[in-house]
Amino acid sequence: MKRSIFNIIEPDQTNSLASCIFDRAIATLIILSVSVVFAATFDLPKEVQGAFVWIERVASVVFTVEYLLRIWTADLKYPGVSQFRARLRYVSSGMAVIDLLAILPFWLPMFLPGSLLGIRAIRLIRLLRILKLNRYSEAMAGLGEVIKEKQREIFGSFFFVGLLMLVSSLIIYAAEHDAQPNAFKNAFSGLWWTVATLTTVGYGDIYPITVIGRIFGAALALLGVAAVAVPTGIISSGLIERVSSRKASEQKISYCPHCGKRICG
Amino acid sequence: MKRSIFNIIEPDQTNSLASCIFDRAIATLIILSVSVVFAATFDLPKEVQGAFVWIERVASVVFTVEYLLRIWTADLKYPGVSQFRARLRYVSSGMAVIDLLAILPFWLPMFLPGSLLGIRAIRLIRLLRILKLNRYSEAMAGLGEVIKEKQREIFGSFFFVGLLMLVSSLIIYAAEHDAQPNAFKNAFSGLWWTVATLTTVGYGDIYPITVIGRIFGAALALLGVAAVAVPTGIISSGLIERVSSRKASEQKISYCPHCGKRICG
């Protein structure tokens, strides 16, 4: 019986009907449960809010049972080690930690009383459930590899942008603080403006009004175009390399100029 | 006579003078008719508005006649099947559905009385006429193929962006709701802010003012740069691949100038 439960809950095992139904039910419950967090922020009639509480209860209990079943069947997942070690290994794996965090916000308040703000922050942890939907990660895998391959360039440009942001926030603070003491209250306001300008978001809540501030702002906005161009260029070139190296390994057939025979490799 | 009408209205048939004139007249009428929808939103004198009503009437009648003629000649378009089946097949084709929807808003109010809002929404359906201008689709075809080829990566990144947006709207709501209960009224306001930030539009109608909200906003704006970089990279690499594979297939066959034999590869 343990074996058949394991086959059902383990996603990479046999594609039996029961396993299929289980996967879809869990996915539906995840999406439903996250949608409820979203919908709960609206002013809704009491009955609907009551229904939300029940959906949350059912989802939390189901996810808890799922978590416990996965711990119980851990020795089938990691054969060859003792039952205790298998469970320990499973509990400390990334997906299991997410599973635990996703159910904690439901069980914790029963034991620990907390402030309203604390509860709201804790409730956001439930959003981690969305990471359980790793179904589509396959489509993202190619992109992830490119980012991993190019991580040196990406990290380098982020480091450069970080330094630039720090320096820029101090320059704009120095230029605008006297003219707009409320808008540019401290260097953090300068940083907020810098990010909005460099990423070309430009909310317009704070902006320079002095001549020096505007000249610097214009220069930063132009640099912001480069700040968009550089990561785009890195990702483009990474994606193209991947394709061309794949092609190269497929079509690497040429002929020797000396003996005329075919060379594969 | 049916045959000659078919030759005139069918775009891919013989390029006779009549067919040419018909095509241009329809294209002109489509652009005129859409421009009238645009112009009708301005405060114009009664006479001009009266003229608009007449343009709309003429256009609708012409498009209706065109639609009926296309149904009538459907058996010439799909030879080998019965007349009824040919017409059914044509009526259910994509372009015919657009043709029908584009004339419906004119004929429907004559039979069904409706609220003002309903009529305005229905009138927008007339904008579908613009899709009848599929003349330039050829220039877009290359791009369309690239998007189709890369749809997995594009879908994957959209799915990821969608999840990010959902989670972000809840985080910013939690961070800003207490400080700005009117601006961040519910998670939908958070979603609106998230889209404006992630796409770097940044209207500035709502923006975070708390420290936590601004730090999260800055992080999201920087992610927004990546959100622009990734689809750009995917499309760039797709376009380049297309060109290089086209070149490869063109130049894959050559002949040796010394022995005259064919060289593949």
Place this chain on the structure above:
Amino acid sequence: MKRSIFNIIEPDQTNSLASCIFDRAIATLIILSVSVVFAATFDLPKEVQGAFVWIERVASVVFTVEYLLRIWTADLKYPGVSQFRARLRYVSSGMAVIDLLAILPFWLPMFLPGSLLGIRAIRLIRLLRILKLNRYSEAMAGLGEVIKEKQREIFGSFFFVGLLMLVSSLIIYAAEHDAQPNAFKNAFSGLWWTVATLTTVGYGDIYPITVIGRIFGAALALLGVAAVAVPTGIISSGLIERVSSRKASEQKISYCPHCGKRICG
């Protein structure tokens, strides 16, 4: 003497000292003259404004003399045709038309009295002088070729964006007109909002406030990312093709698999 004047004023002729000095003097005068148009918009003391008038006078006279000298030496530029035809050909060339337009705003008001607004608009024509600085056009040439090569794709995506903008302006007008009759007064306001959203500029002067308008706005902003991604991809791929085809023509050396001899081609 005519020959030596021609050698001095013609940019592509001998690089004599006189020619060099002439080129730099004209370039300086162009930049000075455009800077004066810029500076004249500030509230400056009377003496400075007087100096500006004199700079403008000197520049206009110099450009007029330059223009007349170029007409006079046109027969040396186009040898083999009659003097009249050579001058006519020069006068109707692109650069000569710009030269003429750039001096007209100075001479015209002497003969024709005009309204203040008219004069200001005419004065802007002087900005065409900047096109005389075609020195750096060489650096732009590579880019220009890419744009010319890819013009079909670029035109196609612009046509698509144009249609999208037209339709979007009508949808947002229909969605927001009742809620904000002043902001979305007509479809032109909708078009202004559409451009600001699609290009991710997002001034925030007008923005949707209804639920339908915001959902549509969010969709348009996400499409705006694609609207940036597509031309970037086209230009990137064009620039890369250029380099790779240049390399291909340089390195096209391979060996015949049958006879082993070298093939250049």
Place this chain on the structure above:
Amino acid sequence: MKRSIFNIIEPDQTNSLASCIFDRAIATLIILSVSVVFAATFDLPKEVQGAFVWIERVASVVFTVEYLLRIWTADLKYPGVSQFRARLRYVSSGMAVIDLLAILPFWLPMFLPGSLLGIRAIRLIRLLRILKLNRYSEAMAGLGEVIKEKQREIFGSFFFVGLLMLVSSLIIYAAEHDAQPNAFKNAFSGLWWTVATLTTVGYGDIYPITVIGRIFGAALALLGVAAVAVPTGIISSGLIERVSSRKASEQKISYCPHCGKRICG
């Protein structure tokens, strides 16, 4: 002893433990010292501000000692020239100038009394210390090379954008000055708006309200998309070229598996 000090402070020398500790201590002190400039802009209690003054004093003294030691050991860095020449050469090198500028703001006010504004501007010079963190420059080197290689295209597009900005600021000033004399006070306001539009930042502090101004603004916003697309395309193509040329030089030499002879090509 001079030799051992030189080995410790010179980054590219032997990786002894002392050298490692010295490097990390200086890097920590740089980051600490810049963070203090940032934190000093907040309203903090007197004790914390006092601690900041002490951190600044310690950092400045350490950087001064480091600077003097580097001058003292300059003859070991440039062997073969006289001690005086070696020191002169070091003092005039880029990094030494930055080192000097980074400590000057601490020592200068002791000798020269200055206005408050002057001091604040001078204090910003301390931010140059961040350039001493050239550790990660390696990761940026690849990108730097690409920018150097493509500098002609980049300079060309910047020159074009600069001209466009100058002309645009005058056009929008002419179009909007009468309607909004306060917002578009002079051509500099026009330039500020132009930069915000062309880079798609779009603060929304000033924007056109006349029909002509909006039409021009829409055209400029669309051009702004190209202004982002062109440098992105240049950088992408540069990065891809680099990779493909590196691959080409790596794989250009292979050996025939049949006859064992070397194949170049």
